[in-house]
Amino acid sequence: MNNIMTARDLCLWYGQAQALKNINMDIAENSITALIGPSGCGKSTFLKTLNRMNDLVPGVKITGQVCYREEDIYDKNVDVNQLRREVGMVFQKPNPFPMSIYDNIAYGPRTHGIRKRGELDEIVEQALRDAAIWDEVKDRLKKNALGLSGGQQQRLCIARALAVKPSVLLMDEPTSALDPISTSRIEELAMGLKDRYTIVIVTHNMQQALRISDNTAFFLLGELVEYGDTQTMFDQPADKRTEAYITGRFG
Amino acid sequence: MKKTIALVLTVLMTLSVLSACGSNSAPAATQAPAAAPAEAAAEAPALSGSVSTDGSTSMEKVIGALGEAYEQKTGVTVTYNPTGSGSGIKAVGEGRCDIGLSSRALKDEEKASGLTQTILAYDGIAIIVNPANPINDLSLEQIAKVYTGEITNWSELGGDDAEIVLIGREAGSGTRDGFESITGTTDACQYRQELTSTGDVITTVAQNPNAIGYASLASVKDTVKALAVEGVTPSEETVKDGSYLVQRPFVLVTKEGVELSAAAQDFFNYITSTEANEIIAGAGVVSAN
Amino acid sequence: MERAGIAPRPFRKGDNMAKKKQLVENLVHGLFLLLGLITVGCVLLITLYLVVSGIPAIREIGLADFLFGRRWASTAAEPAYGILPFILTSIYGTAGAILIGVPLGFLCAVYLAKMAQPGIRNIMESAVSLLAGIPSVVYGLVGMLVLVPGIRRLFHVPDGASLLAAILVLAVMILPSIIKVSITALEAVPREYEEASLALGATPVETWFRVSVPAAKSGIAAAVVLGVGRAIGETMAVMMVSGNAPNMPDLFQSVRFLTTAVASEMAYSAGLQQQALFSIALVLFLFIMLINAALKAFLKGSKEG
Numbered sequence: 001m002n003n004i005m006t007a008r009d010l011c012l013w014y015g016q017a018q019a020l021k022n023i024n025m026d027i028a029e030n031s032i033t034a035l036i037g038p039s040g041c042g043k044s045t046f047l048k049t050l051n052r053m054n055d056l057v058p059g060v061k062i063t064g065q066v067c068y069r070e071e072d073i074y075d076k077n078v079d080v081n082q083l084r085r086e087v088g089m090v091f092q093k094p095n096p097f098p099m100s101i102y103d104n105i106a107y108g109p110r111t112h113g114i115r116k117r118g119e120l121d122e123i124v125e126q127a128l129r130d131a132a133i134w135d136e137v138k139d140r141l142k143k144n145a146l147g148l149s150g151g152q153q154q155r156l157c158i159a160r161a162l163a164v165k166p167s168v169l170l171m172d173e174p175t176s177a178l179d180p181i182s183t184s185r186i187e188e189l190a191m192g193l194k195d196r197y198t199i200v201i202v203t204h205n206m207q208q209a210l211r212i213s214d215n216t217a218f219f220l221l222g223e224l225v226e227y228g229d230t231q232t233m234f235d236q237p238a239d240k241r242t243e244a245y246i247t248g249r250f251g
Numbered sequence: 252m253k254k255t256i257a258l259v260l261t262v263l264m265t266l267s268v269l270s271a272c273g274s275n276s277a278p279a280a281t282q283a284p285a286a287a288p289a290e291a292a293a294e295a296p297a298l299s300g301s302v303s304t305d306g307s308t309s310m311e312k313v314i315g316a317l318g319e320a321y322e323q324k325t326g327v328t329v330t331y332n333p334t335g336s337g338s339g340i341k342a343v344g345e346g347r348c349d350i351g352l353s354s355r356a357l358k359d360e361e362k363a364s365g366l367t368q369t370i371l372a373y374d375g376i377a378i379i380v381n382p383a384n385p386i387n388d389l390s391l392e393q394i395a396k397v398y399t400g401e402i403t404n405w406s407e408l409g410g411d412d413a414e415i416v417l418i419g420r421e422a423g424s425g426t427r428d429g430f431e432s433i434t435g436t437t438d439a440c441q442y443r444q445e446l447t448s449t450g451d452v453i454t455t456v457a458q459n460p461n462a463i464g465y466a467s468l469a470s471v472k473d474t475v476k477a478l479a480v481e482g483v484t485p486s487e488e489t490v491k492d493g494s495y496l497v498q499r500p501f502v503l504v505t506k507e508g509v510e511l512s513a514a515a516q517d518f519f520n521y522i523t524s525t526e527a528n529e530i531i532a533g534a535g536v537v538s539a540n
Numbered sequence: 541m542e543r544a545g546i547a548p549r550p551f552r553k554g555d556n557m558a559k560k561k562q563l564v565e566n567l568v569h570g571l572f573l574l575l576g577l578i579t580v581g582c583v584l585l586i587t588l589y590l591v592v593s594g595i596p597a598i599r600e601i602g603l604a605d606f607l608f609g610r611r612w613a614s615t616a617a618e619p620a621y622g623i624l625p626f627i628l629t630s631i632y633g634t635a636g637a638i639l640i641g642v643p644l645g646f647l648c649a650v651y652l653a654k655m656a657q658p659g660i661r662n663i664m665e666s667a668v669s670l671l672a673g674i675p676s677v678v679y680g681l682v683g684m685l686v687l688v689p690g691i692r693r694l695f696h697v698p699d700g701a702s703l704l705a706a707i708l709v710l711a712v713m714i715l716p717s718i719i720k721v722s723i724t725a726l727e728a729v730p731r732e733y734e735e736a737s738l739a740l741g742a743t744p745v746e747t748w749f750r751v752s753v754p755a756a757k758s759g760i761a762a763a764v765v766l767g768v769g770r771a772i773g774e775t776m777a778v779m780m781v782s783g784n785a786p787n788m789p790d791l792f793q794s795v796r797f798l799t800t801a802v803a804s805e806m807a808y809s810a811g812l813q814q815q816a817l818f819s820i821a822l823v824l825f826l827f828i829m830l831i832n833a834a835l836k837a838f839l840k841g842s843k844e845g
Contacts, residue, residue: 053739085741095732098755107750108740157736164740338807414698421784421804422615423813438616443699443794444783447804458689461698 004029004168004198005050005087010064012045014057019045021222023064027168027215032190032199034209034230037219038250043202046219047170050200051087052080068168085112088166092173094153096145096160101137104145104156108164123163131159132189151182158189162197169193171201175208187212206246210234218242301328302515306339306352307425308448309374309467310501313534314352317522320530324521327514333448336425340366343504349515351504354425354467365507369523372501372536375468375490376430377477379453381460386410388479391496395434397463400441405461418455418464421445429499430465465497469535491537501536587825594822597621597815606819612786612796614805614813621816623801623823629789630798630827633703633778634771637710641771642764644711645718652719653726654748672716680780683709688781695792701783703795709777714767721766725759726752758839765835772828775799798824 003026012020020042027033035043048054049066052073065072073083085108096104105124114120124141128134133155137148145156154174161169171190175183190199191212203209209216210230217227218239226233226242237243244250302321304314311333318329334342336353340361343351357368378394380386386408389397396402397415406412419442420427426449431437446452449466456464457474464475468485471477477485480497489495503519505511511519521527523540531538598606601621609622652661683705691700729752737747753760775797783794784804796804802817802824809817 051739053735056735056738081741081743083741084739089739091732091736091739093732095730095736097733097736097751107737107742111740111742111746111750160736161740335807337810341810416699422613423805423807423809438613438618442785444701445785445794445796445804447779447784447807454684455701458685459692459699 002029003027004069005200006065006067006070007046007049008065008067010046010049010066011062012042012049012054013061015059019222020049023224025217025224025227027198027200029167029198030194030196031214032194032201032212034213034216035200035202035219036204036206036209036216036245037225038245039204040221041219042222043217043219044172046224047172047200047202050168050170051084051089053084053089055080085164086166087168087170088161088164089170089172090154090157090161090174093177094150094157096148096153096156098144098146100142101145101148101156102141105160105163108160112164127159127163130162130193131155132185132192133159149182151178151185154178154182154186155189158186162193166197168198168200171199173202173204176204183208206234218245220245299327300512300514301330302350302512302518303330303332303348304339304350304352305332305334305342305348306504307336307354307501308333308450309336309354309426309470310352311449312469313372313501313531313536316530316534317527320527321518321521325514325517327518329518335423335447336428337423340504343506346506346509349511350519353502353504354499355428356500356502357504367505367507369503369505369519370500370539371503371522372531372538373490373498374501374536375485375495376426376433376465376497376499377468377471377485378463378465378480378497379456379471379475379477380463381456381458382474382476383460384410384476386478387476388482388484390481391434394480395436398434398436398441399439411461413461416459416462417441417443418452418459418462419445420449420452420465421447425499426465426467430497433497433499487532487535487537500539590818590822590825593815593818595819597812597819598822600812601816601819606816607823610788612801614809614816619812621812623798623820625786625788626796626798626801626820627823627827629703629795630772630824632789633706633710633782633795633797634768636703636707637714637771638764638767640707640711641714641718641767645715645763645767646722646760648715649719649722649726650748650753653723654744654752668716668719671712672720676713676774676776677780679709679713680777683777683781691792697792699783699794701781701794702792703782703789704791706778706782706795706797709781710771710774713774713777714770717766717770718763721763722756722760725756725763728759729755761835761839765832768831768835769828772824772831773799775803779803798827 005027007023007025010020010023011018023046035047037043045054049062054060054062062074066074068083068087071078097107099107102124105127106120109120109123114123125134125138128137133152136152137156145153148156154177158169158174175186178186187208190201193199201213213230215228216230216233218225218233218241220241226237226239228238233242234246237246304318311331314329314331318331321327321329332339332342332348336355339348339351340353340357342348344361344364344366351366353368354374357366362368378389384405386405389408393402393408397408398417398419402408403415404412405415417440419430419440422445424447431440444455446455449470452464452466453470453472453475456462468477468490479485480495483489483495485495485497490498503523505519510516522531525540528538528540531540606621606623607627608624609620610624611620611622612625613620652664656664687705687708688700691697691702691705733751733755734747737751738744742750778797779800782797782800784796784800785794786796786801787793789795798820802820805813806817
């Protein structure tokens with residue numbers, strides 16, 4: 001398996017404060033990587049460097065390299081919109097557009113030039129099926145997306161991200177705002193998507209990391225403390241700090 | 252810093268506005284006459300208080316000069332409300348002012364409702380064009396044809412090849428009434444613009460090289476050119492001797508049976524006496540006294 | 541068991557202190573109700589007065605002749621009182637002002653809310669506020685001295701005072717309110733929508749026009765309503781630039797609006813002419829109410845959609 005995304009000596013500053021210190025990480029294709037750590041440790045910040053969403057924050061400075069398919073994404077010749085199409089994102093709080101379900105899913109493809117009704121119909125259906133929500137909404141595609149429940153909205157957002165056919169899907173604490181049943185549905189969904197997509201998921205919930213991820217990265221105060229196979233890391237953490245976090249002594 | 256700048260600017264602007272406030276004569280009427288809020292005449296014992304006049308915008312200069320002179324003589328203030336002839340007639344009829352001012356003779360029904368007219372002076376109505384216009388005189392017939400739309404281009408009168416732009420006053424204006432009745436174009440004028448004061452007409456004609464308009468002779472300055480009518484240049488003499496045809500009476504309107512206040516009666520006597528002739532002439536109109 | 545501190549007091553209404561408080565409560569309620577009623581009363585009074593003053597002329601002239609008659613000659617020997625020219629002029633004038641003012645103001649708002657640097661934004665917002673404070677008569681004066689000759693020279697028409705001049709002046713007058721309300725509406729759109737759009741690979745401009753603007757729709761509609769209200773009621777500025785002849789509306793023709801029709805003839809009017817002017821005022825009033833109702837209904841409909 002090759003590494004679809006890598007980070008080399010990645011440092012990030014918000015103004016004067018350094019949020020990421022020398023991150024080195026390889027993300028393998030078609031795997032699920034979990035990023036864990038206490039609040040403020042930099043895991044969400046790191047996630048956002050992978051699709052350059054940090055660019056939107058004023059005063060951000062980045063050094064080092066992040067490569068997608070072996071090309072530095074911070075190079076000035078990179079088309080950031082194309083990058084974001086290939087590296088999609090799902091946010092912590094479900095944020096469907098105030099439009100119909102159909103228009104939500106079709107938004108991405110339409111932005112990228114697909115106008116034909118037939119094509120869009122296919123894409124919408126496929127995305128909703130991939131997100132395991134097709135059966136629930138197929139009769140109400142024209143209804144406003146904000147009428148769905150929290151869990152449904154989040155699956156809708158996943159479908160919306162999948163509609164542009166990304167290779168990597170970044171998920172920023174996608175289930176922290178949801179009830180347990182919705183949470184387990186989304187975890188199932190993620191595991192089902194693994195064979196076609198690469199997933200990087202930030203999670204506050206260690207059990208979730210244990211349940212679904214292949215590799216886990218433990219962040220603390222902007223540093224990548226430990227990174228490796230999930231099972232190994234949880235059974236025999238190499239670093240003392242990792243052990244302390246996992247056993248719940250802080251966090 | 253911002254606040255200081257704002258404060259300084261405000262003070263500067265206030266000062267410049269105040270410096271523009273000039274004499275204490277009646278304010279020039281360049282905006283549309285609103286419904287006349289004429290003041291009621293103060294009941295004056297032994298010539299104190301004020302005299303209120305209301306009406307024709309054309310009479311502004313005359314009444315202004317007379318009022319000023321009267322004030323200097325007796326100390327009584329004369330107020331003037333430029334609301335238009337029709338409104339002035341209404342105002343005196345309703346008792347809202349002492350003396351109404353009209354730049355046309357009273358209609359029969361107005362006389363019948365108990366109003367009396369006293370002719371103060373005769374005002375020439377100048378036919379004005381832009382100073383750049385080569386035309387210098389027209390006949391009454393030509394003027395009528397221009398205003399009814401029969402003649403539409405200055406070239407037909409010997410001028411430039413340009414469409415004639417007809418400026419006039421709004422329906423009900425004394426000046427319009429005077430103009431239309433003398434030229435025989437009542438209800439037939441094809442105005443391009445109907446403005447609500449003599450001042451507006453003059454300003455508009457001064458700005459448009461192809462415009463023609465009519466305005467009280469007293470108000471015309473050198474921003475526009477007054478045409479000769481039937482070869483007669485409008486001036487005080489030609490109005491007086493009647494050779495300048497386009498003229499109308501300036502009328503003082505009072506209500507029959509209503510006694511004027513002492514101050515108002517005194518003012519009335521003053522302005523209709525020969526004592527006032529010089530002032531009336533100074534305002535550019537021909538006294539009837 | 542006794543509690544330390546405040547001495548226990550019975551909760552009964554008969555208590556003096558409670559009675560006083562209740563009285564004050566009632567008084568204040570009553571006062572506010574009265575103030576509200578005064579406001580409503582004023583509106584009712586005006587409506588009533590307009591109806592009472594406006595109906596007689598309509599009755600005498602005939603509703604159809606009045607509303608659809610094309611000739612207005614109130615002081616002619618054979619008077620005609622058709623106000624269709626005024627109605628159409630007001631409609632066209634307002635529509636024209638909206639057509640120019642809304643896109644201009646709205647795009648300006650998008651620029652100020654999303655794209656402008658803070659320094660530039662401050663300067664431009666101050667300019668907009670200043671524009672909002674300029675009185676109508678100043679607009680009219682500038683229009684008369686600058687715009688009217690300008691139109692005459694630019695379009696080679698005999699006279700620049702026209703519907704076009706009025707539309708331009710009105711458009712500028714409604715800009716500030718449209719800009720301000722639109723900016724508020726745009727800034728109220730949650731950031732999450734924009735983030736989601738960007739994460740899908742849309743450019744910032746695409747995001748603004750495909751997500752932010754539709755989400756701010758009702759605020760922008762409110763801005764349009766404000767603009768329409770101001771445009772249709774404007775008298776002073778329009779009177780100084782539109783020529784005031786009672787013609788059927790045409791872009792370069794001298795025209796008269798419902799508002800200026802009332803203002804220009806009211807001073808000299810008497811008899812049926814005066815009553816007819818009241819009727820025009822009544823029509824104007826009904827117009828404004830109709831437009832407000834229609835826009836409200838439209839807003840409601842789009843919200844539920």
